[in-house]
Amino acid sequence: MTAVTSWTPVRWLRRNAVVLAGLAGLLYLLLPNAVVLLFSFNDPAGRFNYEWRTFSTEAWTNPCGVADMCGSLTLSLRIAVLATLGATAFGTLAAFALARHRFRGRGAANGLIFLPMAMPEVVMAASLGTLFLNMRVGFGFTTILIAHIMFCLSFVVVAVKARVASMDPRLEEAARDLYAGPLQTFLRVTLPLAAPGIAAGALLSFALSFDDFVVTQFNAGPSTVTFPMFVWGAAQRGVPVQVNVIGTAMFLIAVGIVLAGQLTARRRGRSTA
Amino acid sequence: MTALATAPPPAAGGSGGPAPAAVRAPRRRLTPYWLLLPAGLWLAVFFVAPLVYQASTSVQTGSLEEGYRVTWHFATYAEALREYGVHFLRSFGYAATATALCLVIGYPLAYTLAFRAGRWRNVLLVMVIAPFFTSFLIRTLAWKTILSDGGPVVGALEALHVLDVTAWLGLTSGERVLATPLAVVCGLTYNFLPFMILPLYASLERISPSLHEAARDLYAGPATTFRRVTFPLSLPGVVAGTLLTFIPASGDYINAQLLGSPSEQMVGNAIQQQFLKVLDYPTAAAMSFLLMALILIMVTVYMRKAGTEELV
Numbered sequence: 001m002t003a004v005t006s007w008t009p010v011r012w013l014r015r016n017a018v019v020l021a022g023l024a025g026l027l028y029l030l031l032p033n034a035v036v037l038l039f040s041f042n043d044p045a046g047r048f049n050y051e052w053r054t055f056s057t058e059a060w061t062n063p064c065g066v067a068d069m070c071g072s073l074t075l076s077l078r079i080a081v082l083a084t085l086g087a088t089a090f091g092t093l094a095a096f097a098l099a100r101h102r103f104r105g106r107g108a109a110n111g112l113i114f115l116p117m118a119m120p121e122v123v124m125a126a127s128l129g130t131l132f133l134n135m136r137v138g139f140g141f142t143t144i145l146i147a148h149i150m151f152c153l154s155f156v157v158v159a160v161k162a163r164v165a166s167m168d169p170r171l172e173e174a175a176r177d178l179y180a181g182p183l184q185t186f187l188r189v190t191l192p193l194a195a196p197g198i199a200a201g202a203l204l205s206f207a208l209s210f211d212d213f214v215v216t217q218f219n220a221g222p223s224t225v226t227f228p229m230f231v232w233g234a235a236q237r238g239v240p241v242q243v244n245v246i247g248t249a250m251f252l253i254a255v256g257i258v259l260a261g262q263l264t265a266r267r268r269g270r271s272t273a
Numbered sequence: 274m275t276a277l278a279t280a281p282p283p284a285a286g287g288s289g290g291p292a293p294a295a296v297r298a299p300r301r302r303l304t305p306y307w308l309l310l311p312a313g314l315w316l317a318v319f320f321v322a323p324l325v326y327q328a329s330t331s332v333q334t335g336s337l338e339e340g341y342r343v344t345w346h347f348a349t350y351a352e353a354l355r356e357y358g359v360h361f362l363r364s365f366g367y368a369a370t371a372t373a374l375c376l377v378i379g380y381p382l383a384y385t386l387a388f389r390a391g392r393w394r395n396v397l398l399v400m401v402i403a404p405f406f407t408s409f410l411i412r413t414l415a416w417k418t419i420l421s422d423g424g425p426v427v428g429a430l431e432a433l434h435v436l437d438v439t440a441w442l443g444l445t446s447g448e449r450v451l452a453t454p455l456a457v458v459c460g461l462t463y464n465f466l467p468f469m470i471l472p473l474y475a476s477l478e479r480i481s482p483s484l485h486e487a488a489r490d491l492y493a494g495p496a497t498t499f500r501r502v503t504f505p506l507s508l509p510g511v512v513a514g515t516l517l518t519f520i521p522a523s524g525d526y527i528n529a530q531l532l533g534s535p536s537e538q539m540v541g542n543a544i545q546q547q548f549l550k551v552l553d554y555p556t557a558a559a560m561s562f563l564l565m566a567l568i569l570i571m572v573t574v575y576m577r578k579a580g581t582e583e584l585v
Contacts (some may be wrong), residue, residue, distance in 0.1 A: 022385030025378045026400060029466060032415035033404050050418045090312040097308035109309055110344060112316055118516070119522025120568065122541045123561040126548050127327035128319060130558060134326070134341075150319040152314050179283050213527065218548060231410045235531060239414060247411035254406030258399050 033251055038243035047238025059241035063249075066240040072230040073246065077122025079141070079226065080210040083148035087209075088202045092194075095201075096158065099164035116154045124151065125218035131221060139221025147219045148212060152205035160205060163197020187272070196265070203257070331558035341554070349559045357543050357560060361567065364539040367454065368523035371461035375469040375510065375518045376460065383473035383510075385501075388482070401470055409464060413531050416460050419531070420450045460528035465521060476510025477503070483552040512579045515518040520568055540564055 013020070039049055043056035064070040097103075098110060116124060128150070132143050171193065175185040213228040220229060231243055331349060335341035354361075382401070390397050404412060419426055427450050439445040444455040480503060488498040499533050526541030533539075540560060547557035 018381050019385050019389050021381035022383075022389075025382035025466070025470075026397065028378060029401060029404055031419065032412040032463070033407060035415040035418050036411055039415075050421055062290070090315060093308040094312035097305035101305035101308075103302070103305045106305075109313065112313065112321070116320055118520060120521060120541070120564060122524045122526060122544050123327075123565050124320070124323075126561050127323035130330050130554055131323040131326045133554070134330075135488065146319055150315060153315060157312065159331065176346055202298055205407055211406075213410055217545070227524055228408055228410050231408060231414070231508065232512065235410070235414055243411060247407045249406040251403060255399060255403045262399070 007197040014158055033248075036244050036247045040210075040248050041160060042241055042243060042244075044241060047245065049239050049241050056241075061243045063242050063245050066242045068225065069227075069230055069240065069246075072225045072227045075141075075224070076210055076227040079144055079148060082145055083152055083209040084202050084206040086145075086149040087152035087156050088198060088206045091201055091205075092160050092198055093154050094153075095157045095160035095164055095197075096194075097159045108127075113154045113157050116151055117158075121214040128215070129218035139219060142223045143219045143221070144216055144224060144226065145243050147215045148209040151212070151215055152208055155204050156198075156201035159201035160194065160197040163200070164194055167193045199261075202223070207254070282357060306488070320453065323489060327558045327561060331562050333555050346555070349555050350563065353556055353559045353563060360538060360543050363537065364523045364541070364564075365567070365571075367458055367461060367529075367539060368519050368525075370458050371465065371522050372469075372515050372519045374458065374462040375466050379466055379469035379473055379514065382550055383470050383477055385479070386470075386474050386559040387477035388485075389551055399468060400472075403466060410527065410531075413464065413527060415461055416532055417451065417461065418457070420456050420459070426450070432467060451532065454533065454537060457529050457537075457539075458531040460532045461522045461525060464525070464528060465518040468517040468521070472513035472517060473510040475509060476507045476513075480506045508579070512576070516575075520572070523568060524564060 016272060039052070040059055041055055041057060042049055042052055043054045043058065044051070045053050059065070094109075094113065098106065098113075125147070128147055132139060137143060167190075172185055172189050175189045180188065211228060212226075213232060216226050217232070220226065225233070227246070231239070234240065235242060329343055330341065332343055332345050332347060333341040334344045334346045334349075386394060386397055386401070418424075421427070427436075427448065430439075436445055436448065436450075439455050440447070444458070445453040450456050450459075471498065476506060484502055484506070485498060488502045493501065523539075524541050526539055526545050529537070529539040529542050544557050544560050544564070547553045547560065
């Protein structure tokens with residue numbers, strides 16, 4: 001009986017306790033995604049897809065088999081694309097102002113942009129809804145779009161600002177020294193350098209808009225049903241398996257995009273290094 | 274409100290610096306305001322103005338048919354507090370518990386990412402962010418499956434006598450987890466965990482490994498190193514993470530609606546019902562403002578206590 005061998009597993013556990021706890025936390029984060037994936041292959045007996053019955057690929061071969069679901073999905077996509085364009089354009093301009101210029105009112109502008117992120121969503125949603133209601137603006141596509149651009153803006157500003165602040169202004173000076181005009185400098189130097197931040201902001205606002213439920217519920221009215229609102233309604237009536245298919249597909253697409261982004265970044269890093 | 278973000282500065286002569294092109298100087302000084310104009314205007318009209326309008330709505334009386342008038346009827350606040358005081362307390366209780374759990378679960382994960390992940394770091398980071406991209410409603414509904422009555426999770430908790438403890442604490446009742454406060458707290462913890470992990474990771478990642486080496490050279494054990502070096506240096510992340518978790522969690526109504534019971538709802542549920550079902554806009558407005566004010570007070574006290582001003 002040697003003391004060393006009987007001690008090793010305990011010592012290993014102690015040394016890696018943090019990592020094990022961390023991986024347990026990661027499992028907690030990924031568990032619902034695994035359940036969503038598993039139950040997308042379920043063949044439920046009744047309306048509710050909460051209990052495992054038998055394996056079936058029905059939902060995957062016929063994802064739009066549920067009435068109204070794919071319509072709500074395209075509506076959400078349309079809103080997300082437009083909200084992303086608006087928020088990214090406005091947010092990028094504001095980020096350049098805040099990162100590149102020292103001016104009076106900068107602190108106030110920073111505060112104004114920070115506030116929407118620091119406020120409970122329900123407060124923001126209810127107040128905008130109250131305004132639309134009292135201005136007698138009809139709820140629908142436009143009010144959802146306005147609301148989505150509003151709450152996505154701040155996230156774009158933060159993402160782009162971080163990138164612009166870390167850019168070396170000497171590169172732009174060098175371009176000017178080489179007789180590049182202001183437009184040429186912006187298009188050939190500034191914009192490519194800021195692009196990863198702008199892309200991150202755009203991706204974030206797309207995800208936020210596509211997934212938003214709270215602000216949408218208060219500003220959509222009864223007839224405009226986005227995908228999250230469809231899911232919410234379905235939660236009361238019975239969630240179709242196809243919702244799990246969409247959830248899983250979204251997860252896989254997102255992981256694919258992020259991994260592709262990291263791979264291209266690494267390749268670019270290698271070629272310039 | 275637009276003035277804050279967009280008003281041009283008074284035309285003061287003699288700007289600092291050598292000013293190489295005096296003719297172009299005034300135009301350049303206006304540039305940031307032009308850049309800020311679209312975003313500032315959008316936020317002023319669709320974020321600040323609604324909040325101001327909300328404040329006036331909260332002191333109005335009337336009905337949807339006859340219209341509302343500002344009557345400075347502050348009793349709406351008192352009534353809301355009397356009727357929904359329990360909801361406020363419950364919301365802050367659930368949010369605080371979920372925030373504490375997020376810190377306990379999120380810290381080891383952020384620590385692993387920052388110091389122990391090595392070449393797996395990027396993969397793990399993607400795995401932390403990836404669930405974000407699936408609809409959170411779908412993921413929250415998945416918890417209904419996970420915590421279903423008689424399911425493996427509930428069975429395991431029962432076998433380990435965890436449910437006896439939580440029932441004693443008033444978090445569960447009987448052999449159920451669904452439709453109890455435990456399920457709501459579990460959902461809140463899950464939904465806001467990434468908001469805790471990412472700031473924690475950002476602040477931990479900035480800590481130089483040489484500080485750990487220095488602590489070890491001075492004969493500090495791992496526990497002492499953590500207590501005296503790592504944790505104090507990660508405090509900005511802890512403060513940012515707890516705020517980013519607590520504030521949205523206390524306003525949430527999705528988890529309480531999908532995982533909780535109708536008799537134990539949070540203040541978000543009450544606001545949503547007053548606005549969308551009862552159509553009592555003054556009460557909904559008053560509750561929104563109370564929620565905001567209470568959060569603001571708590572955040573201010575907390576930041577004083579935490580003693581950090583650098584955020585985000």
